[in-house]
Amino acid sequence: MPKRYLLTxxxxxxxxxxxxxxxxxxxxxxxxxxxxxxxxxxxxxxIIFQTRNDCLVFASSGTGGMxxxxxxxxxxxxxxxxxxxxxxxxxxxxxxxxxxxxxxSVDVPSGEAVDPHTIExxxxxxxxxxxxxxxxxxxxxSTGVATDINAIGRIVRNYKAVLVVDAISGLGSCExxxxxxxxxxCVAASQKGLxxxxxxxxxxxxxxxxxxxxxxxxxxxxxxxxxxKNVLPDNQTAFTPAISLLMSLKESLSMLxxxxxxxxxxxxxxxxxxxRTGIIALGxxxxxxxxxxxxxxxxxxxxxxxxxxxxxxxxVYGVSLxxxxxxxKNKIFRISHLGYTDTFDVxxxxxCIEMVLIDLGMEGIEPGAGVRAAMHVLRKGNKAxxxxx
Amino acid sequence: MPKRYLLTxxxxxxxxxxxxxxxxxxxxxxxxxxxxxxxxxxxxxxIIFQTRNDCLVFASSGTGGMxxxxxxxxxxxxxxxxxxxxxxxxxxxxxxxxxxxxxxSVDVPSGEAVDPHTIExxxxxxxxxxxxxxxxxxxxxSTGVATDINAIGRIVRNYKAVLVVDAISGLGSCExxxxxxxxxxCVAASQKGLxxxxxxxxxxxxxxxxxxxxxxxxxxxxxxxxxxKNVLPDNQTAFTPAISLLMSLKESLSMLxxxxxxxxxxxxxxxxxxxRTGIIALGxxxxxxxxxxxxxxxxxxxxxxxxxxxxxxxxVYGVSLxxxxxxxKNKIFRISHLGYTDTFDVxxxxxCIEMVLIDLGMEGIEPGAGVRAAMHVLRKGNKAxxxxx
Numbered sequence: 126m127p128k129r130y131l132l133t134x135x136x137x138x139x140x141x142x143x144x145x146x147x148x149x150x151x152x153x154x155x156x157x158x159x160x161x162x163x164x165x166x167x168x169x170x171x172i173i174f175q176t177r178n179d180c181l182v183f184a185s186s187g188t189g190g191m192x193x194x195x196x197x198x199x200x201x202x203x204x205x206x207x208x209x210x211x212x213x214x215x216x217x218x219x220x221x222x223x224x225x226x227x228x229x230s231v232d233v234p235s236g237e238a239v240d241p242h243t244i245e246x247x248x249x250x251x252x253x254x255x256x257x258x259x260x261x262x263x264x265x266x267s268t269g270v271a272t273d274i275n276a277i278g279r280i281v282r283n284y285k286a287v288l289v290v291d292a293i294s295g296l297g298s299c300e301x302x303x304x305x306x307x308x309x310x311c312v313a314a315s316q317k318g319l320x321x322x323x324x325x326x327x328x329x330x331x332x333x334x335x336x337x338x339x340x341x342x343x344x345x346x347x348x349x350x351x352x353x354k355n356v357l358p359d360n361q362t363a364f365t366p367a368i369s370l371l372m373s374l375k376e377s378l379s380m381l382x383x384x385x386x387x388x389x390x391x392x393x394x395x396x397x398x399x400x401r402t403g404i405i406a407l408g409x410x411x412x413x414x415x416x417x418x419x420x421x422x423x424x425x426x427x428x429x430x431x432x433x434x435x436x437x438x439x440x441v442y443g444v445s446l447x448x449x450x451x452x453x454k455n456k457i458f459r460i461s462h463l464g465y466t467d468t469f470d471v472x473x474x475x476x477c478i479e480m481v482l483i484d485l486g487m488e489g490i491e492p493g494a495g496v497r498a499a500m501h502v503l504r505k506g507n508k509a510x511x512x513x514x
Numbered sequence: 515m516p517k518r519y520l521l522t523x524x525x526x527x528x529x530x531x532x533x534x535x536x537x538x539x540x541x542x543x544x545x546x547x548x549x550x551x552x553x554x555x556x557x558x559x560x561i562i563f564q565t566r567n568d569c570l571v572f573a574s575s576g577t578g579g580m581x582x583x584x585x586x587x588x589x590x591x592x593x594x595x596x597x598x599x600x601x602x603x604x605x606x607x608x609x610x611x612x613x614x615x616x617x618x619s620v621d622v623p624s625g626e627a628v629d630p631h632t633i634e635x636x637x638x639x640x641x642x643x644x645x646x647x648x649x650x651x652x653x654x655x656s657t658g659v660a661t662d663i664n665a666i667g668r669i670v671r672n673y674k675a676v677l678v679v680d681a682i683s684g685l686g687s688c689e690x691x692x693x694x695x696x697x698x699x700c701v702a703a704s705q706k707g708l709x710x711x712x713x714x715x716x717x718x719x720x721x722x723x724x725x726x727x728x729x730x731x732x733x734x735x736x737x738x739x740x741x742x743k744n745v746l747p748d749n750q751t752a753f754t755p756a757i758s759l760l761m762s763l764k765e766s767l768s769m770l771x772x773x774x775x776x777x778x779x780x781x782x783x784x785x786x787x788x789x790r791t792g793i794i795a796l797g798x799x800x801x802x803x804x805x806x807x808x809x810x811x812x813x814x815x816x817x818x819x820x821x822x823x824x825x826x827x828x829x830v831y832g833v834s835l836x837x838x839x840x841x842x843k844n845k846i847f848r849i850s851h852l853g854y855t856d857t858f859d860v861x862x863x864x865x866c867i868e869m870v871l872i873d874l875g876m877e878g879i880e881p882g883a884g885v886r887a888a889m890h891v892l893r894k895g896n897k898a899x900x901x902x903x
Contacts, residue, residue, distance in 0.1 A: 129539070131539075131540065131541075131542065133542050135754070136540045136541075136542060136543065136754070136757060137540075138539070138540065139539070139540050139758075141537075144536075144537035144538075144539075144758075145537055147533075147536060147537060147711075147758065148530075148533035148534055148536060148537040149533075150518070150520075150527070150528070150533075151520065151525045151526075151527065151528050151705075151711055152520075152525075153520065153522050153525060153834055154525065154712075156828075156834070183574075184573070184574050184575045184578070184712065184713050185572075185573050185574045185578065185736065186573045186753050186754040186755070186756070187753075187754065188735070188736050188753040188754070189573070189574065189578075189736045189753075192735050192736045219735065220735045223733050223734060223735040224733045224735075225733065314754075316540075316754065316757075322536075322540055322756065322757050322758035322759075323543075323573065323754045323755065323756055323757055323758075324573050324713045324756030324757075324758070324759060343733070344612050344613045344614065344732070344733065345612060346577070346581050346608065346609045346612040346613075347574065347577050347578045347581045364575050364576075364577040364578070365524070365525070365575040365576065365577070365703075365705065365712045366575070366712065367575070367711065367712055367713030367756070367759075368525060368705075368711050368712055368713075369528075369533075369536065369711035369712075369713070369758075369759075370711070370713060370756075370758075439545075445542055445545070
């Protein structure tokens with residue numbers, strides 16, 4: 126019975142209350158019980174997204190939600206401005222291209238955040254208003270970088286284009302004020318801050334975005350926002366929903382509301398700060414220059430092989446960390462403090478990293494320094510919380 | 515604590531073993547544990563589908579699997595022959611049309627099965643081989659009708675077109691021999707014979723179908739068969755899979771293999787036969803002329819209002835039956851004996867129907883006649899089975 130610790134940035138650990146809610150007897154999706162469930166979910170989602178916009182729900186993983194945003198907003202030959210700072214920014218471009226949408230790339234060096242002025246320049250140069258949408262990533266999980274959606278929203282509002290945000294890994298862990306920040310479409314998924322297994326995707330749709338949806342000519346059926354909207358007043362989904370995941374989602378939303386969104390964001394901020402401090406105290410270097418609060422990316426120290434490091438953490442200590450993806454393979458590793466995580470998950474991560482590095486012969490590590498530094502941050506501002514009744 | 519009985523043709527009841535398997539701790543989908551799980555699932559699916567073809571898995575409900583079949587096989591302007599005998603046949607046509615595929619409809623009167631010769635005639639008249647695919651439905655759940663896929667397969671094999679089967683409600687309850695019957699693409703979903711919650715779709719792909727996939731020009735990303743195929747040898751999915759549902763699926767496939775496919779099909783045949791016999795003994799009339807073994811459709815008796823009937827069964831007796839959909843609303847009702855169902859689910863259904871009809875003032879019912887007739891069938895050929903250890 127080796128004990129395991131899942132510290133990857135999605136899927137994240139699922140609280141037992143949420144797992145068990147999904148194991149309850151299945152209900153029929155065209156029943157009053159389901160309508161009640163779905164109404165409660167709508168209400169809870171709006172709080173987490175901080176929006177009054179419609180929140181559409183799809184049985185799919187996050188990429189499906191991204192595809193849904195594209196096929197509902199755009200038409201063949203449209204232009205899209207895509208911020209590419211990592212794997213998930215690139216995914217926006219790949220899906221656009223698969224549908225014949227022209228992509229103008231805003232290439233951001235890996236580990237850095239986009240400068241909002243670059244977006245403003247591109248939009249200003251687009252004198253015929255051909256750019257229909259700006260695609261961004263709230264927390265680019267592949268690099269650990271956070272994007273300033275608020276600043277981008279204040280720019281995009283002055284143009285015809287809509288602002289689309291991949292909030293898949295960021296929702297419920299990084300600040301996102303959908304309405305205040307003028308994010309027209311925010312896409313999210315279940316296996317991150319919502320602490321569920323994967324299998325649900327979400328999309329919020331603003332009034333400005335609905336006008337684009339009406340004009341959109343890309344083909345769609347399963348992803349159709351309009352089909353979803355038509356049955357929303359009746360608290361229904363257009364096609365059979367992932368019922369057990371929705372039963373889990375109700376439990377998750379109720380747990381999140383009990384904690385309170387601001388407390389949730391504070392917790393993630395505190396954990397992120399402690400994690401970064403611990404990493405630096407270990408003598409390692411952070412990779413992201415504008416780090417997101419849900420994942421810490423760390424440069425692989427010289428002389429340590431990435432795959433060996435990740436494998437040893439898992440095989441010897443039972444701790445799942447994430448390596449780098451694509452061109453970052455073996456160059457970085459990533460620690461999640463996302464979703465169902467608290468004080469001792471950070472301690473676990475930092476102490477595991479120290480032990481593995483010493484095991485692998487890294488020199489210059491002062492034993493316990495990382496954990497000590499993390500604890501210092503974790504103690505600060507900590508207060509009695511409600512741990513039960 | 516009123517006890518509830520879900521006798522709708524999907525979602526169906528989920529055995530507790532399967533629900534609890536999905537509540538186990540989540541694993542990462544890029545881990546060796548997941549690869550082992552997915553390899554076992556592949557093996558189990560091939561037995562249930564009776565195929566050596568690739569079985570692709572999507573995080574979506576069944577309609578997503580149908581859309582995947584269309585966007586991977588066809589190109590804009592292609593022609594498709596669609597058998598329309600109910601709501602789900604019509605769905606094939608709707609998705610084709612959403613993607614600019616021309617539909618040649620084979621309209622089948624509601625409650626009847628398609629005559630395979632009609633399909634042969636259409637294909638024979640297509641002298642320029644413009645028809646790329648024939649879309650059919652194994653068990654048309656909206657009418658309770660079974661299609662003779664075997665006969666259609668022997669026709670379509672002689673043409674360039676591929677045979678695509680919506681086996682969503684039929685897989686694991688109605689006979690389907692994917693390879694023997696030359697069904698090129700079979701689409702299924704989790705919430706029917708596989709006894710899982712909704713949220714997974716499947717598609718088998720034959721060699722003949724893969725050749726069409728190579729030519730296909732409809733836009734796709736999330737549904738891409740090629741992306742799924744590329745990572746299949748590594749026991750991976752292209753995008754984050756619905757991990758908890760896959761953990762449940764492994765349990766389901768192991769339960770189904772323990773029972774044995776032939777025993778499963780025999781059980782459904784016996785339950786269907788008992789249900790139909792009970793319905794006739796109650797003085798009611800079957801709706802389907804070629805009934806499927808997973809659902810029994812019954813004409814609503816004169817003087818009984820459909821919605822009142824369904825509501826009373828649920829509100830007073832806790833039994834969820836299904837009404838008619840679309841133009842069949844209030845004209846039929848449907849009883850599922852699909853998936854996790856056995857002897858006493860049929861007895862429950864027939865006795866509930868009798869009680870509700872008497873409650874609603876229907877005359878001419880001989881009390882107990884339906885159940886007695888059903889029991890007669892259920893006893894016949896019954897033998898000791900393995901009910902545990």
